[in-house]
Amino acid sequence: MNRSQLFEQIKKKKSYLCVGLDTDLQKIPKHLLSAADPVFEFNKQIIDATHKYTVAYKPNIAFYEALGPKGWESLQKTLEYIPKDIFTIADAKRGDIGNTSSLYARAFFEQMNFDSITVAPYMGEDSVKPFLDFKNKWVILLAHTSNPGSSDFQLFESNGRKLYEEVIRKSQQWSTPDQLMYVVGATQAEKMQSIRALAPDHFFLVPGIGAQGGDLEMVSKFGMNDHCGLLVNSARAIIYASAEKDFSKRASEEAAKVQQSMEIYLHAFT
Numbered sequence: 266m267n268r269s270q271l272f273e274q275i276k277k278k279k280s281y282l283c284v285g286l287d288t289d290l291q292k293i294p295k296h297l298l299s300a301a302d303p304v305f306e307f308n309k310q311i312i313d314a315t316h317k318y319t320v321a322y323k324p325n326i327a328f329y330e331a332l333g334p335k336g337w338e339s340l341q342k343t344l345e346y347i348p349k350d351i352f353t354i355a356d357a358k359r360g361d362i363g364n365t366s367s368l369y370a371r372a373f374f375e376q377m378n379f380d381s382i383t384v385a386p387y388m389g390e391d392s393v394k395p396f397l398d399f400k401n402k403w404v405i406l407l408a409h410t411s412n413p414g415s416s417d418f419q420l421f422e423s424n425g426r427k428l429y430e431e432v433i434r435k436s437q438q439w440s441t442p443d444q445l446m447y448v449v450g451a452t453q454a455e456k457m458q459s460i461r462a463l464a465p466d467h468f469f470l471v472p473g474i475g476a477q478g479g480d481l482e483m484v485s486k487f488g489m490n491d492h493c494g495l496l497v498n499s500a501r502a503i504i505y506a507s508a509e510k511d512f513s514k515r516a517s518e519e520a521a522k523v524q525q526s527m528e529i530y531l532h533a534f535t
């Protein structure tokens with residue numbers, strides 16, 4: 266999916282919600298555990314319940330690889346079940362020396378056909394480039410993350426620039442806003458305006474609303490650009506809204522609530 270197709274979906278659905286499919290066998294409703302593939306069964310019902318409010322799904326790969334081969338199978342089935350007009354993100358946070366990165370890229374773009382993957386910038390250009398060699402796919406580079414430890418290294422300052430600012434500045438030499446996005450945590454909302462100034466045209470993947478307490482209004486007010494430019498992720502607050510038989514209905518209600526707020530913030534486009 267290219268940038269204008271993504272923006273069209275945002276306008277059509279009046280939403281820039283990305284639902285995180287962080288499916289944990291310890292948290293899903295007990296009655297699903299007897300299914301042949303409980304992870305897929307849960308994801309299927311969550312997708313059915315939320316897809317009309319959602320422009321992207323982001324399975325965090327850790328939840329699947331922790332289950333071994335069966336987890337990879339559940340992930341593949343989930344990916345195939347996601348409607349084709351919805352953007353898919355492999356939240357894998359990969360990145361290694363070039364020839365290894367190119368195999369990560371093949372795994373997620375060829376074997377699994379994700380639209381995008383999250384990549385750690387720490388090893389530099391040659392670790393990111395192999396992902397960018399896939400022309401119709403996206404790289405989502407970690408810039409300023411949502412977790413408390415994001416201040417340990419990302420705020421390190423040299424030559425008047427913080428490390429995350431340098432990641433955004435330097436990486437713009439490697440690709441364009443048609444193929445590169447940045448992860449900016451919703452918990453960094455007070456910096457959203459200055460981060461947007463560094464990358465006016467790029468999409469930001471913004472995790473951290475819901476369970477992590479990030480502020481959707483602030484993110485939207487200071488993060489939006491002229492083609493929305495935001496994919497705001499929520500996982501636990503939506504998919505685990507209930508652990509009972511009504512889980513998909515409750516997930517649908519939570520996704521609808523977020524979408525309704527987004528519709529207001531998107532008023533300039535609709």
Ligand SMILES: O=c1ccn([C@@H]2O[C@H](COP(=O)(O)O)[C@@H](O)[C@H]2O)c(=O)[nH]1
Nearest residue numbers: 285325410411450472476477499500501
């Ligand atoms: O900075 C980051 C980068 C990635 N994540 C991931 O997003 C989801 C958030 O889940 P919630 O349940 O909505 O908190 C999860 O997969 C994280 O690994 C992030 O939170 N922050």
